[in-house]
Amino acid sequence: MAEKITPREVDYSQWYIDIVLNAKLADYSPVKGSMVIRPRGYAIWENIRDEFDRRFKETGHENAYFPLLIPMSFLEKEAEHVEGFAPELAVVTHGGGEKLEEPYCIRPTSETIIWSMYRNWIQSWRDLPLLINQWANVMRWEKRTRLFLRTSEFLWQEGHTAHETEQDAREETLRMLEVYRDVVERHLAVPVIPGIKSESEKFAGAVETYTIEAMMQDRKALQAGTSHFLGQNFAKAFDVKFQNRQGELEYVWATSWGVSTRLVGAVIMTHSDDKGLVLPPTLSPESAVIIPIYRNDSKAAVLEFSNRLQQDLKSQGFRVILDSDDSNSPGWKFAEWEMRGTPVRIEIGPRDMQSGQVIMVRRDSGEKIAVPVQEAGARLKMLHEEIQHALYARAKTFRDEHTVPVSSFDDLIAFFGAESAGTAEAKGGFAESLWCGSAACEATLKEKTKATLRCMPLDRQHGIAGHCAICGAPARHRAIFARNY
């Protein structure tokens, strides 16, 4: 495991792949387009998943599980939905050695099968709201895949809720968007912009799609989560009516929302450096690694000292690894654990032992701090908090530095770089521009610069006055344009 990681400046894509493979987060699989999530990558996902799960339950949702296979006819009940997903479906045509009368598709998302059940479960306003979440795998036959960011099969959660009123459903849509924003910013330390998608970028079957958009280190945008207001589209498609408080039959109002293993990719791309993975302490499988440094004559004492510290920290609730493997030098271990992304390294040598201290080294900054051994637990906790905040602050500063108000088409082209249009060359960032609302303008910009409308930030729609940066017509929205993953 002595391979060097390709520096970001040389090849950002290769850098990302090098980190994923060298930190043993995932591996390519024999199945085209699907990856194997290795234990270290899965542990990070579990830490993300557990926090979301806690927050979903806190907001009144329950987990359930629906089938992997969906009758093809279900997809076809919602016109926009099938049109959006048909090109990326995997279809099962045979079972038990016989051709199936009706083919199944492997779920690309579960609105249809879930709403086919909601039809039976909802009769009265007393049955509402129905707040269900599912942790599952889904499959979308992607033509071009990237580890974690876009694979044919991926893990996610999908919330599917049913409500009495449009108001309730709209509130739920925004409530869950806010849960996403909060968890991604605080737990993953990835700053995001909550906003609404344009018509051309919204979910197939939704009335409105809300999103949280993050900026990666190559200044491209990554959609980190979406929350959809589905109106009565699926209720109508599956004929789900309830008797309201006035005794009238009415279609149910719906939302759906999801985040996926793509978030692992977002964390990697946001925080890591040329030495390897950098993880927020909240997500790291281990709190710290102790690396003992000794000569033959000091080995026993240093190991004993290290062992005591490990036990002490463990008893305080930290997950601490003692790397006492004799076959690797300390230098090797430093590099190795840096590549794995462990937030804090604790060095213990004879000199430290004599002075009753240890050296704590921050993964994010490389800063070395001498800590009296009695204070190790308290300082480790403090360091974790500092690192968590520093990672978020650094990412936010980076994003803000590359978020620029742009008011004319010429400036947009200059910002994204006309000469780099049609290439993956990193240029630009987030262009914050006024927009008239027309899909034609989005298409024009995309054709010239590859940049798309990522979202209209929720908190920046007030006082819109001016002209669309693309066509010059009176503006109706403020939007973020960027190249994206």
Next chain:
RNA sequence: CGGGACGUAGCCUAGGGGCUAAGGCGUCUGCUUUGGGAGCAGAAGAUCGGAGGUUCGAAUCCUCUCGUCCCGACCA
């Protein structure tokens, strides 16, 4: 799905019709070391991505195919 590049040991690379496929890193054994990817000695590890063809002979030439990366189209 279109264009390009590339598949030789776990990883990187050499060899582009001819003897037993070469080297570096890593791995294993032993000794020696240990404050930023240590040293010495020895060992294991390859049907050259796969299939078919041309040839006396194929890692090498041809055809097909699979995979990875990049670009494009498509897209949660």
